[in-house]
Amino acid sequence: MDCRKNKDCLKPKENGRLKAKQYGRREFLKGAAKAAALGGATMLSGCGTGLLGSNDEFSLRWKEYFKKNYRLMTPAEKDETVRRLERLAKIRTDADIQMSAKAPIEGVLFGYAFNVTRCEGYMECVAACVKENNLDRKSNTQYIRIFEMEHGEMSPEVGDGKYFHEVPVEDHFYMGVQCYHCQNAPCTKACPVKATWKEPDGIVVVDYDWCIGCRYCIAACPYYGRRFNWNEPQVPLEEMTKKQHYLGNRMRHKGQMEKCTFCVQRSREGRLPACVEACPTGARVFGNLLDPKSEIRFVLKHKKVFRFKEELGTDPKFWYFID
Amino acid sequence: MTKSFSKDLTAFIKDTLWWNLSGGLGYQLYLCFLAALMVLGIYAYFIQINIGLAATNLSNIVSWGFYIANFTFLVGVAAAAVMIILPSYIYKDKDLHKVVIIGEMVAIGALVMCILFVFVDMGGPAKAWHLIPGIGIFNWPTSLLTWDIIVLNGYLALNLLVPTYILFCHYHNRKPDEKKYRPFVFISIFWAFGIHLVTAFLYQGLPARPFWNNPLMGPRFLASAFAAGPALIIVLLGIIDTVTTFKIESQIFNKLRRIIVVAAIINLIMLFSEIFKEFYLPTHHSLPAIYLYFGLDGHNSLVPWIWTAIGMNVTATLTLAFNPGKNNPKVLFPACILLFLGIWIEKGMGLIVPGLVPSPMGEVVSYAPTWVEIAITLGVLALGVFIVTMLLKPALIIEQRFESRNTAAVG
Numbered sequence: 001m002d003c004r005k006n007k008d009c010l011k012p013k014e015n016g017r018l019k020a021k022q023y024g025r026r027e028f029l030k031g032a033a034k035a036a037a038l039g040g041a042t043m044l045s046g047c048g049t050g051l052l053g054s055n056d057e058f059s060l061r062w063k064e065y066f067k068k069n070y071r072l073m074t075p076a077e078k079d080e081t082v083r084r085l086e087r088l089a090k091i092r093t094d095a096d097i098q099m100s101a102k103a104p105i106e107g108v109l110f111g112y113a114f115n116v117t118r119c120e121g122y123m124e125c126v127a128a129c130v131k132e133n134n135l136d137r138k139s140n141t142q143y144i145r146i147f148e149m150e151h152g153e154m155s156p157e158v159g160d161g162k163y164f165h166e167v168p169v170e171d172h173f174y175m176g177v178q179c180y181h182c183q184n185a186p187c188t189k190a191c192p193v194k195a196t197w198k199e200p201d202g203i204v205v206v207d208y209d210w211c212i213g214c215r216y217c218i219a220a221c222p223y224y225g226r227r228f229n230w231n232e233p234q235v236p237l238e239e240m241t242k243k244q245h246y247l248g249n250r251m252r253h254k255g256q257m258e259k260c261t262f263c264v265q266r267s268r269e270g271r272l273p274a275c276v277e278a279c280p281t282g283a284r285v286f287g288n289l290l291d292p293k294s295e296i297r298f299v300l301k302h303k304k305v306f307r308f309k310e311e312l313g314t315d316p317k318f319w320y321f322i323d
Numbered sequence: 324m325t326k327s328f329s330k331d332l333t334a335f336i337k338d339t340l341w342w343n344l345s346g347g348l349g350y351q352l353y354l355c356f357l358a359a360l361m362v363l364g365i366y367a368y369f370i371q372i373n374i375g376l377a378a379t380n381l382s383n384i385v386s387w388g389f390y391i392a393n394f395t396f397l398v399g400v401a402a403a404a405v406m407i408i409l410p411s412y413i414y415k416d417k418d419l420h421k422v423v424i425i426g427e428m429v430a431i432g433a434l435v436m437c438i439l440f441v442f443v444d445m446g447g448p449a450k451a452w453h454l455i456p457g458i459g460i461f462n463w464p465t466s467l468l469t470w471d472i473i474v475l476n477g478y479l480a481l482n483l484l485v486p487t488y489i490l491f492c493h494y495h496n497r498k499p500d501e502k503k504y505r506p507f508v509f510i511s512i513f514w515a516f517g518i519h520l521v522t523a524f525l526y527q528g529l530p531a532r533p534f535w536n537n538p539l540m541g542p543r544f545l546a547s548a549f550a551a552g553p554a555l556i557i558v559l560l561g562i563i564d565t566v567t568t569f570k571i572e573s574q575i576f577n578k579l580r581r582i583i584v585v586a587a588i589i590n591l592i593m594l595f596s597e598i599f600k601e602f603y604l605p606t607h608h609s610l611p612a613i614y615l616y617f618g619l620d621g622h623n624s625l626v627p628w629i630w631t632a633i634g635m636n637v638t639a640t641l642t643l644a645f646n647p648g649k650n651n652p653k654v655l656f657p658a659c660i661l662l663f664l665g666i667w668i669e670k671g672m673g674l675i676v677p678g679l680v681p682s683p684m685g686e687v688v689s690y691a692p693t694w695v696e697i698a699i700t701l702g703v704l705a706l707g708v709f710i711v712t713m714l715l716k717p718a719l720i721i722e723q724r725f726e727s728r729n730t731a732a733v734g
Contacts, residue, residue, distance in 0.1 A: 220531055255375055
């Protein structure tokens with residue numbers, strides 16, 4: 001569901017799309033005067049390449065640079081930034097994206113389970129994730145990793161995460177790892193600017209534009225769950241997923257942290273994350289932990305489950321199980 | 324009152340600037356050399372801004388590297404000033420009091436370098452304002468990084484405040500009012516321990532990294548800092564003694580040497596304790612130590628470095644402890660340089676990289692800085708040396724003038 005159809009966004013005066021059309025010369029000059037005082041700060045913010053582009057783009061970028069942390073924005077402000085980002089994408093790359101700022105649904109806490117017996121290491125999940133979440137093709141960023149394991153061991157730490165051959169290999173099994181969306185997430189505690197946090201529906205998200213890129217969260221994460229944009233991410237326009245979420249698969253920039261969001265742009269609309277949908281063996285289970293009739297609750301009740309590095313007390317919402 | 328104060332201030336600033344810029348050919352060449360390194364650093368930083376941190380050899384596994392290694396080490400250098408401040412202000416040690424200003428100036432230079440190393444490591448430097456309380460969000464007290472920002476900037480302020488006040492008074496041939504600055508001296512002593520403990524806690528507080536998650540880290544940071552910092556100051560005093568008219572008495576070297584010996588021996592004992600724990604019954608959590616000391620899966624780029632560092636530490640500690648040259652500069656200075664470099668390697672790259680390797684998923688990689696990282700680091704170091712020079716040159720002139728005027732008055 002698009003945010004524009006949301007109740008929050010139905011205030012005509014606050015509608016960003018209308019407002020965006022009014023960014024004229026006066027607005028630009030106002031912005032330019034402020035810019036003179038600040039010098040190259042916006043240039044350094046690392047958005048896009050080349051000169052400042054059109055007046056319209058400059059004004060949009062100016063407002064983007066000074067926007068607040070996502071959590072402090074009113075629904076109207078969230079709507080405005082989402083519209084600005086849509087317009088910026090149109091101006092810069094001629095991409096027609098639809099961005100949402102959909103809030104978590106009440107009474108939902110997402111959980112994930114991974115069937116170690118079923119996974120055969122095809123990595124369809126990885127490909128689907130890269131496509132869905134607009135991950136950088138240049139540095140080959142991937143949120144999910146599959147480890148090929150020999151029998152007799154049960155920790156990805158000793159598996160092979162870089163295998164490149166026909167699967168499944170006899171006498172081997174496969175374990176997928178990604179962000180575990182810990183209840184006690186060490187990464188959110190580490191962040192000096194509260195640019196990463198756990199949403200009420202259990203998803204650990206990053207406000208990309210608020211992140212200062214210090215990478216303390218990477219150091220704090222015991223699961224290799226976070227990815228940094230070392231270079232400006234590149235996604236060919238024809239491959240880009242246009243249906244985006246502010247906290248999810250919208251385009252990131254260099255110097256920002258990102259991570260798996262349980263496909264927030266899908267899961268908050270009642271759809272399954274791309275990895276779950278793509279899995280050809282049905283090894284991935286996703287659902288609402290607060291719904292007693294959900295598949296994830298069935299797994300937790302009827303299967304023997306375990307979690308990775310349980311001794312760290314991070315309380316991941318990601319379980320492994322064996323058929 | 325205010326008018327005369329502003330007059331006093333302009334004279335003070337004018338003279339300090341003049342003293343800094345004037346000097347012989349050697350001095351001018353030295354400044355040019357530092358400026359050249361800084362320009363190189365700025366050039367490399369522009370490259371890094373343009374292409375992102377991909378200009379470094381950092382990755383999602385080794386996410387902190389050369390910059391943060393240097394930051395960590397230099398926090399120790401900054402904290403070490405307390406080893407001179409403490410005896411000179413609290414125990415009224417007259418000899419050390421004469422060089423206390425030098426310790427404080429070194430601390431200022433080191434702190435500026437620390438802050439810059441963190442800044443150049445940031446992915447979004449233009450968004451640094453997100454850290455400023457009020458307009459941004461400062462995640463205090465939850466994030467240890469915010470604690471570090473407070474203690475580093477606070478210590479910088481304290482070290483600017485007290486010496487500037489004393490120098491300003493001495494410049495105008497007035498006796499500084501001890502009641503005014505003494506409280507700040509006391510705060511700065513506790514603060515010095517604070518900056519190093521907090522920086523250690525930054526690492527120590529992460530259960531995700533078994534190599535860092537070690538309660539000995541904080542105390543060991545202090546011990547190594549109290550060895551490396553005064554070692555640097557001994558060398559600096561030696562340089563000042565030879566190139567300026569400000570003469571350093573030999574008992575000062577001896578006192579500093581004793582401080583270093585105590586700290587260096589405690590440091591080695593703690594190192595031994597750590598090594599014992601890692602290798603007596605090695606666990607999965609010992610893999611970073613194995614990676615550091617012996618290499619893992621063919622990745623052994625740190626091995627020669629760490630053994631060199633340990634060799635330097637042990638040799639220097641023994642030399643300083645037995646003092647075979649009886650404080651002869653030809654033995655004392657090389658030993659101090661050896662100790663300083665040894666701790667730099669060990670507490671820099673030898674601490675940061677093994678904290679991150681093997682990765683949480685068990686992957687082992689090698690890391691070495693790119694030329695961009697090295698150039699930026701050289702630029703930051705040059706700036707630090709430049710700042711210390713700019714602070715020390717007028718400070719020593721003022722101190723000398725004040726002293727000669729006062730002894731003349733007494734005589």
